Every structure is written in C-alpha cells, then in structure tokens.
Amino acid sequence: MYDYLIQGATIVDGLGGQPYTGDIAIKAGKIAELGQVSGDAKEIIDADGAYATPGWVDVHTHYDGQVSWDDTIDPSFSHGVTSIVMGNCGVGFAPCRPGHEKQMIELMEGVEDIPGTALYEGIEWGNWETFGEFIDYLGTKEYTLDVGTQVPHSAVRYYVMGERSLKHEDATSDDLSAMANIVAEGMRAGAVGFSTSRTAGHRSVLGDAIPGTYAEKEELVAIASAMGKGVFQAVPAGVVGDIVVEKWTTEQEVELFTEVARASGRPCTFTLAQNGNRPDQWRNCLDLVEQANAQGVSITPQIATRPIGFVTSLKSYHMFQRRETYLKLSQLPFDQMLVELRKPEIKAAILTDKDVPPDQPGVMANLYAGLGMMAPAMFPINLPINYEPEPGGNIAALAAAAGQ
Numbered sequence: 001m002y003d004y005l006i007q008g009a010t011i012v013d014g015l016g017g018q019p020y021t022g023d024i025a026i027k028a029g030k031i032a033e034l035g036q037v038s039g040d041a042k043e044i045i046d047a048d049g050a051y052a053t054p055g056w057v058d059v060h061t062h063y064d065g066q067v068s069w070d071d072t073i074d075p076s077f078s079h080g081v082t083s084i085v086m087g088n089c090g091v092g093f094a095p096c097r098p099g100h101e102k103q104m105i106e107l108m109e110g111v112e113d114i115p116g117t118a119l120y121e122g123i124e125w126g127n128w129e130t131f132g133e134f135i136d137y138l139g140t141k142e143y144t145l146d147v148g149t150q151v152p153h154s155a156v157r158y159y160v161m162g163e164r165s166l167k168h169e170d171a172t173s174d175d176l177s178a179m180a181n182i183v184a185e186g187m188r189a190g191a192v193g194f195s196t197s198r199t200a201g202h203r204s205v206l207g208d209a210i211p212g213t214y215a216e217k218e219e220l221v222a223i224a225s226a227m228g229k230g231v232f233q234a235v236p237a238g239v240v241g242d243i244v245v246e247k248w249t250t251e252q253e254v255e256l257f258t259e260v261a262r263a264s265g266r267p268c269t270f271t272l273a274q275n276g277n278r279p280d281q282w283r284n285c286l287d288l289v290e291q292a293n294a295q296g297v298s299i300t301p302q303i304a305t306r307p308i309g310f311v312t313s314l315k316s317y318h319m320f321q322r323r324e325t326y327l328k329l330s331q332l333p334f335d336q337m338l339v340e341l342r343k344p345e346i347k348a349a350i351l352t353d354k355d356v357p358p359d360q361p362g363v364m365a366n367l368y369a370g371l372g373m374m375a376p377a378m379f380p381i382n383l384p385i386n387y388e389p390e391p392g393g394n395i396a397a398l399a400a401a402a403g404q
C-alpha cells in the first residue's frame with residue numbers, strides 16, 4: 001500500500017526527455033514507482049491535465065519580509081517551487097540594530113516593489129538583531145517549502161558603518177574586519193551565501209544607491225574570504241541597461257567577480273540579462289565567464305529565461321499616473337474614473353499635462369518616467385494570454401498604425 005498515488009499526470013522528469021503521461025506512487029516520502037503503477041494507496045490524486053515535475057528551486061527571491069507573515073510562501077509554492085533562496089541583491093532585514101528597522105525597510109522598498117507599510121506591520125521585528133538570531137527565528141517557523149537565506153551586504157554595511165554607508169564612504173580596515181566577522185558568523189549560523197548589489201538601479205526609496213553598491217574590490221575580497229562556505233551572489237553594474245548611470249560596465253564587473261572568486265575560493269554567481277542598449281554585452285560576459293571557468297575559477301551567471309517585465313495597467317504603475325489631470329481623477333472610484341478617462345477633453349488634457357514627480361525619488365512609482373520609452377517593448381495582455389506575441393504587435397506599433 002502506497003501513501004499517495006498520483007494518477008495520469010503529464011510527467012516532466014527533468015532529465016531532458018519528452019513529457020509523458022503516467023502515475024507516481026509515493027511511500028514514506030519517496031517516489032516508489034513511476035510510469036504505469038498498479039497497487040492501492042491511502043490517497044489517490046487525479047492529476048489528469050496537470051504537470052508533475054521535480055520541485056523547482058528558486059535561487060533569486062525576496063521573501064525576507066514575507067517569511068514573517070506567510071507560512072505558505074505564495075505565489076512560489078502554488079507554482080511548484082519547493083526551495084527558495086532569499087537575501088538576494090544585498091537587501092534583507094538582518095543584521096538590524098533596534099531602532100534601525102526604518103532604514104532597512106527604506107532599502108528594500110526601493111529595490112523591490114514591496115510597500116513599506118506591509119514591511120512595518122507584517123515583519124515580526126524585535127525577534128532578532130544578529131544574522132544568527134534571524135536564522136534561529138526562521139527555525140521557529142514551519143513553511144510549505146525549504147527556505148535558505150544569504151547575508152545581505154547592505155544590511156551588514158549599514159550595521160557596521162551607519163550613516164557612512166549611506167554616503168558610500170570607503171570601508172576602513174576596522175570596518176572590513178567587522179563586516180567580515182558578521183558575514184562569517186552568518187555563514188556559520190546557516191546562511192547559504194552572501195549577496196551584494198552593484199547597480200545604481202537598486203535604490204532606496206530616498207533615491208540613492210543602496211549601501212555596498214560602490215564597494216571596492218578589497219571589501220568584497222575581505223568578506224568573500226571570510227565566508228568559508230556558500231556562494232557569493234552579485235547583481236553587476238550595467239545589468240539593467242542604460243536607464244541609470246553606472247560606474248562600471250558589466251564586463252568590468254565579471255572581471256571583478258573573477259578576481260573575488262579567485263582570491264577567496266568562493267563560487268560566484270551573478271545576474272545576467274539582455275541589455276537593449278548594448279546588444280553584445282551578454283556575449284562578452286559569457287566569454288569572460290568561460291575564460292574564468294577554464295582557469296578553474298567558479299563563476300556562474302544566472303540568466304532569466306525571459307526579460308525583466310512589468311505589468312502596467314490603470315490599476316498599477318502606468319505612464320500617465322503622475323499627470324496633473326490624472327492625479328485629480330485617481331481619487332474617484334475606479335468605474336467612475338474610467339468614465340472620465342474616456343472623455344476626449346480629459347485625454348487631451350492628460351497628454352499635454354506636466355508630470356508631478358512622487359515625493360520620494362526612489363519609490364517604484366517613479367517607473368512612470370521610463371514606461372513611455374518602453375512602448376516598443378510593451379504588448380497588450382488579453383485572455384487567453386499570448387506569451388509569444390509577434391514583435392509588430394507592440395503598443396508603439398499599434399499606436400502608430402492607429403495614427404496616435
């Protein structure tokens with residue numbers, strides 16, 4: 001008698017072969033039989049029309065706040081993810097001195113689109129100060145999936161250097177040893193790595209690059225060398241394209257990571273994406289990665305299978321959201337606002353209006369300024385969703401065809 005029998009699933013076993021329809025029998029937490037299974041089970045699950053795959057491991061998440069209030073860890077769990085790694089991009093909530101919660105929230109809120117109010121109210125502040133205490137806190141929880149975390153550079157730099165970290169001052173030798181000790185302690189407590197962000201595109205809600213963005217090689221080597229185990233994760237400068245002014249190119253960054261990995265012996269992994277302004281950047285980076293690996297240095301790019309995307313609509317961020325006329329109408333109930341927006345004189349007013357910038361230069365609402373530029377890469381979403389639209393179906397082309 002099996003514990004579970006999953007019947008008639010489309011099985012994608014992760015070995016690279018074609019999907020096939022079959023059954024999966026589970027006993028004592030392990031797959032006991034696969035394919036055409038006979039025999040009974042305590043629970044039979046009809047999986048006709050569903051996929052059965054190995055659990056997904058998502059190594060780049062930002063659940064650092066959500067782990068306080070959500071044991072399910074959705075939407076990852078509902079999409080078949082069974083292990084997540086958080087503490088990416090140099091941001092997280094430990095270590096954190098009592099009274100510094102606000103600063104940690106300001107850093108996360110600008111990097112990730114997570115409202116500050118949710119982080120103030122949802123996080124169980126006060127249960128930790130050090131990274132080890134944070135891991136102990138996670139240990140008191142039960143989640144639907146496995147949770148791993150990295151020690152975030154911004155939090156460590158702010159913990160050690162305070163205001164000086166916000167001004168991007170170079171670390172003194174005392175700062176370096178303090179940061180290295182904190183990271184080493186975090187690793188011993190169970191962290192799976194250390195993370196840092198080097199793109200000026202990652203800004204706090206106050207509008208400035210987050211602590212650690214401009215850290216010198218010496219600092220990265222000192223920290224990486226103290227880790228003893230785990231991965232060194234980084235988001236390089238230049239990876240978000242030319243929307244921000246960067247200090248280094250992504251190619252220079254890959255060379256830097258190679259030096260950090262060589263000096264410390266830690267494997268390094270970094271985000272690599274297509275840069276529309278420099279179409280060959282990713283090829284250059286992959287060449288550098290290949291050379292480094294051929295020399296025995298472990299560098300692994302993390303490549304998303306689709307570009308960074310935003311869903312824009314009247315219910316989220318959009319390119320007219322800071323126009324004076326729109327701001328007045330946005331106070332109305334949604335249906336009433338739509339009636340107003342359909343009026344030709346209102347449309348004309350919005351098109352000629354000036355933008356009123358948000359109060360804080362680093363909040364996500366500032367996206368409005370870049371969205372107009374993105375029109376040639378923007379596509380309408382209709383149901384059922386077409387995930388591979390024709391290039392000519394973009395918003396700019398549709399508008400041009402309609403004479404708009």
Ligand SMILES: [Zn+2]
Pocket residue numbers: 060061062088089
């Ligand atoms: Zn990230």
